Amino acid sequence: MIKxxxxxxxxxxxxxxxxxxxxxxxxxxxxxxxxxxFSSNPSVLWxxxxxxxxxxxxxxxxxxxxIATAFGLFFGVPLAYFLARHxxxxxxLVEALIDVPIVVPHIxxxxxxxxxxxxxxxxxxAFDAIGIGFRDAAPGIIIAMIFVSVPFLINSAKQGFExxxxxxxxxxxxxxxxxxxTFFKISLPLARRSIFGGTVMMWARSIxxxxxVLVLTSHPSIAPILVYDRxxxxxxxxxxxxxxxxxxxxxxxFVVLRYFAxxxxxx
Amino acid sequence: MCMVTKQRISTAFIIALLLIPLLxxxxxxxxxxxxxxxxxxxxxxxxDLETKFEELHPDIDVQVEGHGSIQVxxxxxxxxxxxxxxxxxxxxLIPMMMYxxxxxSSDEPYADWYLSFATNSLGLAxxxxxxxxxxxxxxxxYDILTRPDVTVGIADARLDSCGYxxxxxxxxxxxxxxxxxxxxxxxxxxxxxPVTVSGEDGIQTIHVPEILEPKNDRLVLRGNSVWLLFLLxxxxxxxxxxxxxxxxxxxxxxxxxxxxxDLSSDDYATSYGSVMVKMDFQRFGSVQPEFNGEPIIYGxxxxxxAPHPDIAAEFVSFLISTxxxxxxxxxxxxxxxxxxxxxxxxLPAEIRELLQ
Numbered sequence: 001m002i003k004x005x006x007x008x009x010x011x012x013x014x015x016x017x018x019x020x021x022x023x024x025x026x027x028x029x030x031x032x033x034x035x036x037x038f039s040s041n042p043s044v045l046w047x048x049x050x051x052x053x054x055x056x057x058x059x060x061x062x063x064x065x066x067i068a069t070a071f072g073l074f075f076g077v078p079l080a081y082f083l084a085r086h087x088x089x090x091x092x093l094v095e096a097l098i099d100v101p102i103v104v105p106h107i108x109x110x111x112x113x114x115x116x117x118x119x120x121x122x123x124x125x126a127f128d129a130i131g132i133g134f135r136d137a138a139p140g141i142i143i144a145m146i147f148v149s150v151p152f153l154i155n156s157a158k159q160g161f162e163x164x165x166x167x168x169x170x171x172x173x174x175x176x177x178x179x180x181x182t183f184f185k186i187s188l189p190l191a192r193r194s195i196f197g198g199t200v201m202m203w204a205r206s207i208x209x210x211x212x213v214l215v216l217t218s219h220p221s222i223a224p225i226l227v228y229d230r231x232x233x234x235x236x237x238x239x240x241x242x243x244x245x246x247x248x249x250x251x252x253x254f255v256v257l258r259y260f261a262x263x264x265x266x267x
Numbered sequence: 268m269c270m271v272t273k274q275r276i277s278t279a280f281i282i283a284l285l286l287i288p289l290l291x292x293x294x295x296x297x298x299x300x301x302x303x304x305x306x307x308x309x310x311x312x313x314x315d316l317e318t319k320f321e322e323l324h325p326d327i328d329v330q331v332e333g334h335g336s337i338q339v340x341x342x343x344x345x346x347x348x349x350x351x352x353x354x355x356x357x358x359x360l361i362p363m364m365m366y367x368x369x370x371x372s373s374d375e376p377y378a379d380w381y382l383s384f385a386t387n388s389l390g391l392a393x394x395x396x397x398x399x400x401x402x403x404x405x406x407x408x409y410d411i412l413t414r415p416d417v418t419v420g421i422a423d424a425r426l427d428s429c430g431y432x433x434x435x436x437x438x439x440x441x442x443x444x445x446x447x448x449x450x451x452x453x454x455x456x457x458x459x460x461p462v463t464v465s466g467e468d469g470i471q472t473i474h475v476p477e478i479l480e481p482k483n484d485r486l487v488l489r490g491n492s493v494w495l496l497f498l499l500x501x502x503x504x505x506x507x508x509x510x511x512x513x514x515x516x517x518x519x520x521x522x523x524x525x526x527x528x529d530l531s532s533d534d535y536a537t538s539y540g541s542v543m544v545k546m547d548f549q550r551f552g553s554v555q556p557e558f559n560g561e562p563i564i565y566g567x568x569x570x571x572x573a574p575h576p577d578i579a580a581e582f583v584s585f586l587i588s589t590x591x592x593x594x595x596x597x598x599x600x601x602x603x604x605x606x607x608x609x610x611x612x613x614l615p616a617e618i619r620e621l622l623q
Contacts, residue, residue: 053478111497120396120502135503136484215497219480219488229490232338233426235345 037248040241045248048241057226058249064138064222065206068145069153072202076154077195081187083154084161098155101148109147110215117143117216140216148212149205153198160194161187200257207250298328301578302349306336306356307493308387308429309565311516312598313354319594320585327578335427335491337556340364343570344377350570351579356510357428358383358566362609363556370572378568380610382618384587385565386601388531389429389436391522392495392509396502403506403522409440412506413452418485420499420507422492424462424475424544428558429492431544432530433508434473435560438464438542439528441471457486470541477548510563515599530563564603569615580615587621 009016040048048054083095101109116123117134124134134140164187172182188195210224218225223246231239305313310333317329334342336355342348344364355361358381365378391408393400399411412419424430434454441449450473454462460476481488487504489495495507496517506522511531514521526532530539539560546556567586569579585591592602605622608614614622 114497114501114503118501118503133484135498136481136487218490232334232341232346232490235341 033247033251036240036244037251040244044241045245048245053221054223054226054242054245057221057223058246060138060141060220061207061223061246062249064141065145065203068142068149068206069199069203071142071146072150072153073195073199076150076198077157077188080154080157080195081161081183084158085166098151100151102151106148106209106211107215110144110212113143113147113212114215134216136217136219138217138220141213141222144212144216145206145209148209149202152205153195153202156198156201157191157195160191160198163194164190196260200254203257204250204254298326299575299578301327301329301351301575301582302332303329303352303354303582304332304334304339304342304348304350305354306339306428306565307333307491308356308510308513309333309354309600310493311513312595312600315594315598316586316591319590320582323585324578324581329582333491333493335422335430336360337364337428338426338490343572344368349572349574351573351575352567352569352582353378354565354567355428356387356563356565357432357558358564359558359561360428360556361566361568365568365570373572375571377570377572379571380608380613381566381568382583382587382606382608382614382622383564383566384603384606385595386531386603387510387512387563387565388523388526388529389432389508389563390511390514390524390529391506392499392514392517392519393506393522394499394502394519397499397505397520400505400520405522405525406444408522408524409437409444409446409449409453415485417506418487418504419453420487420489420495420504422495422508423479423488423490425479425546426490427492428563429508429510431473431475431558432563434462434475434544435539435542435558436508436524436528436530438471438473439539439560440524442538442541443525443527454486456482458482470543473542473544475544475546477546512598512600530560533562536562565600576615580617583615584617584621587618 083091104112113134115121117127117140118124119128119133119135127134127139132139134143168190169182169186172186173179177185208224209222210228213222214225214228221229223242227239227243227246230242303313303317310331313331317331320329321327332342332350336357337360339353339355340360341364343350343353353361361378361381366376368377369375370377391403391412393403397403398417399414403411411417421433422428422430424434434450437450437453441447450464458476459480459482460478462476462479463474465472465474479488487495487498489498492507492509493513495504495509496513496519498504499507499519509519509521511521511523523529527535527538539562542560544558567583569576569583573579587602587606592604595602608619608622611619611622
């Protein structure tokens with residue numbers, strides 16, 4: 001019996017080693033998050049939730065991120081499909097360009113946006129004509145969120161479309177479906193998991209954005225900015241419950257969404 | 268190029284990238300860091316001071332961090348950051364927020380002396396794209412600021428000296444221009460929770476609410492006066508209440524206000540004293556800040572829990588030396604010569620010598 005166990009362990013050396021190494025990074029992620037969640041006692045968290053400033057900012061974060069994600073879906077999915085189905089000179093460059101918002105420091109992204117959507121620049125002027133301003137206003141939050149998080153949606157959707165067997169689309173076309181019908185009845189449903197996954201990622205990334213939003217809009221404050229303000233203005237003990245609350249809320253939503261996205265997938 | 272070679276090259280490249288930090292820590296670790304937390308409005312001069320000081324002391328790495336002045340002190344007293352030198356735009360914050368608060372580990376107060384070393388004046392920074400920039404002057408500024416198409420930036424009075432001083436200047440303006448509606452017109456309808464003024468015994472007290480939040484987009488509030496600068500550059504705001512030194516350092520146009528209201532001159536100290544700013548809420552633990560109208564005087568101290576008090580004293584000595592004062596002058600920040608202190612006995616000896 002002991003010998004068997006030993007043999008078993010010996011055979012699984014690689015697995016065990018990797019598991020042990022992997023545990024380090026898992027703990028590195030879990031311990032700080034867990035401490036955050038459990039460091040504030042429930043009554044403090046409840047009082048924090050009753051704080052109107054906190055509720056307003058969390059709600060603001062959630063709905064601006066939703067709007068940002070809606071824009072991401074509307075403009076990103078067609079692009080993803082196009083990229084998945086066509087090759088053209090410079091395609092690699094375009095794909096690299098889509099990833100750029102992920103790598104630029106987000107403060108820099110915010111400044112870049114300011115130079116287009118600021119009220120003295122062409123984007124700002126154009127939107128000003130229809131009564132939309134970006135400084136210290138919800139639209140400023142939304143464009144910052146779109147900019148930094150839409151790559152996640154585009155990449156995920158593109159992967160999804162690439163995984164759809166093109167022959168299925170061709171069959172649909174030979175059976176008389178129009179290109180639009182083929183897209184909506186075949187390609188889109190088959191890629192929906194990836195699109196949904198990308199949507200969740202984009203939304204989550206939008207909620208967590210700080211730097212790009214800060215440049216454009218510090219009032220009204222989204223939740224991450226409120227946490228930062230509380231930290232520098234009031235100190236750790238005031239920032240902590242807000243941060244814990246934010247983590248709990250996003251975690252719950254994220255887990256639920258992931259369950260719907262991947263939960264029913266049969267492997 | 269074949270696939271395998273390409274892969275090898277990219278692997279090698281990634282490994283090389285990962286090795287870069289090792290090179291860096293090798294040389295960086297030999298320098299002694301000197302953390303200095305300064306008022307945002309002192310960021311430009313401190314960088315010049317840092318460069319010169321590091322030339323003289325190549326083994327020291329001055330590490331500068333900027334905040335609104337109230338925040339500068341709270342970094343140390345409430346957020347447990349260790350700093351060697353604190354520099355604020357209002358010397359009075361040091362006794363108010365540091366003399367009576369004690370370091371948990373030693374029961375000492377956070378500080379027991381300050382040096383006043385420089386002055387400044389408050390006015391309006393603007394650019395050549397600011398609306399009505401060509402017509403603004405000392406007699407019409409408050410009128411232009413209230414025009415509906417003009418956006419004004421102001422620092423948050425709860426965090427930054429520049430913010431409560433802007434309130435003071437606008438309140439002083441009522442007497443100077445003999446127009447009792449100036450403050451009300453500028454700020455009366457601008458905040459969700461109003462900033463109010465009450466008068467008693469000839470002193471006008473400006474009450475700042477716990478939550479300061481602009482109500483409309485004609486007023487832009489930032490936690491640190493220097494965060495208004497890029498908004499000014501980008502044309503998001505037309506005017507910002509700003510220190511003269513900062514406007515000059517950033518190449519902005521600056522409307523100087525009359526000395527009776529710009530908080531620059533000792534001659535008007537008594538009349539400045541006719542206004543005060545009060546924050547009637549429990550935000551800073553036991554301290555409820557009250558700011559009397561006074562000439563602008565920058566102050567500095569070495570906290571009692573400074574990690575490198577000796578080097579800190581050297582740095583402060585350099586700052587108030589002839590060489591340091593020349594750097595201030597170059598940055599349009601008038602030095603106080605010699606620097607003054609409230610408690611010579613507590614000063615490190617090498618600094619005390621320089622005050623004679």
